[in-house]
Every structure is written in C-alpha cells, then in structure tokens.
Amino acid sequence: MMNSMSNIELVKDLKARYKIINADVVRDTQIAVDVTNGDVHSVLAYLKSQGWRQLSILTNIDWIDDGEYQLVYIIFNWDNPIWVQVRTRIDRDNAKFPTITSVYPGAKYYERDVHEFFGVEFEGNPEALQQLFLEGWDDMPPLRKDFDAKAYSDKKYSKREYTTDFNTKEDEK
C-alpha cells in the first residue's frame, strides 16, 4: 500500500504508466481517465493493487452521433478517498468487450445490467447474456438513444377503446 496520493499525483502516476488519451480532475475527490480498450484491464488491476478495491458502478453511455459506446468503470479507494472514472470507447454496432469479473467479481451483475439495457456483450461472462430486469423483452435494448419508448408502447399495447354506452336500461330489457 503506497502513501496516500492526491488526485493530481494520481493522474500523473497513471499518465506515466499508461497511454492516457485524456485525463480530467473532476473535483478534489474524483478524477476521470480515458484509456485505450487494451489498457482497461491493466489500469483496473493496477489501481486495485494500489487500494482501489471497490467497484462503485459499471455503466455505459450511448454516444449515438459518434456511433460509439463509452464504458465507464468507477472505482473507489476507502483509504485514499478518490473516485476514478476509467472510461473507454467501443464500437456501437459491434459492442463487445472482455469481462472484468476476474479483477472485480462484483462486476458480474453490472455487466448483466449493461448488456440488458445497451446490448454490450461481455466476453467471458456468459451469465451476462441472461435477462435480469426486463422479463420477456422483445425489442432493442431500451437505454439506447434510438429506442423510442412512446413508439414501443404504441406498438406493443393496443389503444383502449372506450364506448360511451352507459344506457343500462337497455340491458335490463
């Protein structure tokens, strides 16, 4: 365990070790680094060995105009309180990425969640292909930007037709 680092020192440390496309200091307790696809595992494994033992969240952003997905891994170190956003961009049409469950076992369900809502396939985590929240879902993954919730609901559920025949006396006849 190394001595506690400030957010700026951590950015410098990561820049010295890996090819960092872009690095931001979001605020005093948070930094963000954009890394190449190949570096994600080694950056996460390195940070985990330095005390970033908790995966806070794994999520995805759909940048539809660029035709890309951005995977975001947010990890936290309780002894050196800095959240690190490790971000990488993958192709939107062929969304595949290796699983990180070997580094963070807790990612298992987050990967399943991202697969369900964005269709990203995590290689090496077959369970991530199962449905989790959306039972019997039959359309494209719903958090994609091109999914239109209103159109889906119009297509899926027929409009209820209301009859205004309240003439009960007729029935009594």
Add this chain to the structure above:
Amino acid sequence: MREIKLFLGPQHPGMHGNTSVHMYVEGDIIVKSYLLPGMLHRGFEKGMENRTWVNNLALIPRICVVEPDINEMVFAMGIETLTGMEVPERAHYIRMIILELARISIHLMAYGGIGGPTGHYTMMYHAQADRNTILDIFEKITGHRIYHQYIVPGGVRKDFPKGIEKDIVDFLDDLASRYTEHRDLGIDNPTIKKRLDHHIMLPESVVWELGVTGVGMRSSVNKPYDLRKVTPYARYSEIDFHVPTSDYSDATCRVDIKLQEVVQCIGIIKQCLAKMPEGPVRTKLEGNGLRWKVPKGQVYSAVESSRGEFGYFIVSDGGTKPYRIAVRGASFPQGLLGVEKYLPGQRMDDAALWFDTMGVCSPEIDR
C-alpha cells in the same frame, strides 16, 4: 433429502419491497438461491433522459421509496459540481438535518422490520410509531411526508417554518429517552438475541468480493468507512460524530450498529441546529428553469445512505436535459450478488434476516 424449489416473496412479511428470492432448499438449508428483480423496474434512467433538469426533481425521489432524500442530494451535488453553483451556508445545515432525520427513520424501519421474520411485531409497531413522528416533521418542513422534493440544486426549496427546531428537539429527546426501550424489545431481548447471534456472518473477504458498503462493510472491516467521514460532503467535516464499527459481523452486530448510528444521528442533528447560521437557503437558478442548461461534463456524486454508498453518475452534453444518469443503488451488491453467492449454506429462515440486517431496498436495485 429431496431438493425443493421455493420462492420467498414478493409478498412475505420478511421481504422488503416487491422482489423475490428464488431458492432451492434441502431440508431447511439453502442449496442455491438468486434474486428475481424487475418487479419494480419503472425505467427511471430512460425517464430522466426525457425530462429537463428541473422536471427531474419530481421524479428522482421515487427511486428509493423509503429513503428518498439521498436521491435529491446526489442529484443536487452532481449538478453543483458541473455548474459550480454555490450553496448557502444555512442550506448545508438544513440538508444535513433532513438527511439525518431520514437516516433515523430508515434505521428505525429496518430495526422494526426484524419483527417480521422473527415474529415479534411489537418492536415493529414501536419503531413505526417513531418513524411516523419524523414523517410529521417532514410534512411541516416540506409539505410532503415521503417524497419531499426539498433538496434542489443550489440549496433547499424553502427555509424551515417557525418553531420547527423545537419539534425536532422534542422528538430527538423523546427518542433518546426511549432508546433502551427499543433495545429491550429487540436486540436485548433474549429470544431475539438468540435468533440473531452468530447467524448470517459476513466475513471481511466477502465484503470486498461483493463490493458491499455501509453498515455491512463497517460491521466487518472494523474501520470507519463512512462517506460522511471519508469524503465529507455538505458540512459533515465540521460536525463531531463517531462511526460505530466492529470486526464480528453477525446479524446482532449489524442491528446494533444501526441503533448506535441512530444515537450518532441525534447528536449530529443537535449540533446542526446549534451551528446553523441565519441567511438565505437557496441560490436561484439563472434564467428560466425549464430552459436551464447544465455545462458539459461527467460526474459521479455519492453520499452515505443507510445501506451504503449511493450515487448517481451524471452525464451532461450541455443541453436542457440530462444525457444519461446511471443510478448506483446502495443495495445492488448485497441484493443481487450477496443473495446468489452468500445465502447458499444458510438456513432458509435466515434469508429474510439477510435482507433486514444488510438493508436491501428493491426499488433502487430495479430503478
């Protein structure tokens, strides 16, 4: 012995919210189990993308039903980081009072909830009665009992009504005077204690494997891993409080830590009331709220909820609506992975106690 398939929940006295545990039991030992979530999936993350930043204020508290204020807090904190909005000093203290009152209410609810699976409903009634007083206080402050929509970007919606400080202090004194009574009914009661002691242990290695935070983590790791201490938000850095911890995490210990936290909350609120300065409580948004834009950026903001680290990952593309918001439900690890990896080997009547003592909120898992 034959293996039997069994469902716990969604309708069960020991279950928290509409979620269900699907388990295979042999005798009364769980062989395999997993959570069946999705019954409360209401598409919040998609819904938030379709509403303006200000409209979202009415939507977000509904993500966690029992503890809605943390949603407002992380949303406001995230926007303040992106916009650089200043929060008035008084608003920080009001926010802390609201958050701590909410923490007391949910700890009491969770404590009373143990009455369900252990068959001792009296403790539930007592705890709910005290929670009800807190809801009365919330109603006086915000106008709402459950979903307050009170913490907004730039401060809080309005100042405290006159004389509310007395109501709060009266309630806190009343609760403190009956603290031992609550304990005697619950964890100091030999029948309940016998049921909880040395049951559903949570070893430290499991904490790190699952990514559990909050009471579960602190009861096992024995370090004050509380975001209020580790990365103080609002004005927690100026408040003197203690984070109860332990290194033997059985069910009793976790319940005990929740009750000790209630005592700390009482102290925090009293200090806040004493230190709270006079002044404005809200920085007004610039321009029309419905056309209000948040600068481009990606920020993760988190607070310590009663169940652990609760956070929003907020992405703005500079528009009037959020581009993406991802919710980190605090009970995601213990609710999904915990049930799958940790419940096998335990007795089936301990499953409900796992939910109670670890704190699992199904609406925030499903979103």
